[in-house]
Amino acid sequence: MRVSATSLRLAAAFGEGVYTENCPTREALTRVTSRWAPLLLAALSDGEPLRWNELRHRASGITDKMLSQTLRTLEADGYVHRDARPVVPPHVEYSLTPDGVELTERLVDLMIFVSNRALGSAPAATRLAD
Amino acid sequence: MRVSATSLRLAAAFGEGVYTENCPTREALTRVTSRWAPLLLAALSDGEPLRWNELRHRASGITDKMLSQTLRTLEADGYVHRDARPVVPPHVEYSLTPDGVELTERLVDLMIFVSNRALGSAPAATRLAD
């Protein structure tokens, strides 16, 4: 008894099996919703390329390892573009690819929705001060 | 240099700090993007209430524990409604709340997008070893 538009879209995308155990979508979803990926994507969402240390600063609390790891995953998945200029000292810039822009729109949409629910009616910005 | 609509929405929701270390949104996001939550929400997306065993069947591979745990968090977060009838044998039905419907729309949107990228032209994401 499929009635909703959502379930129809699901069926169209995944077929009747919806998604089962080894569905690669699960893995891909896990990567883009990992602890730091949404933060980094959001940081890049204004279109301005950012450097390593700028990203590190924006994703408050991230470690070198996770920054590196997350950026490499996002790059491998085609969401982030890495532009390394062969100069000394190194100069590397990260930016969103077109796919990255689309992904970030959806993630931000989800984040804002969840944020509104989690915080109830309270304005989200209240407890963000560092 | 905020130029994109996405970053404007972010700024509106989270203010200038975007979100920092202890932002509760991160936790809430983690819960709804946990391993099983999207599966269960998707299973309920056609509007038909499902029973424990039906959910268990649809979320292929889930264990009793994770089914119980995930359903309880979704219920606590207000996304799933639990309707238990005091009969023998027990008869319990799960369905989406209005919030759950909205959340599921967004999750399904994200899942379908990610699925298209993962299975599409992009080189299927070289798994980030560790």
Added chain:
DNA sequence: CGGCATCCAGCATGATACTG
């Protein structure tokens, strides 16, 4: 500046057994 290698801890998840 922009990383990578190694080791380690905590938590999400899993397996198994039991129950009203």
Added chain:
DNA sequence: CAGTATCATGCTGGATGCCG
């Protein structure tokens, strides 16, 4: 049928140190 309790584990993520 619809769970809970207990124990085990694997993987994400963190701390630290080193390098071109």
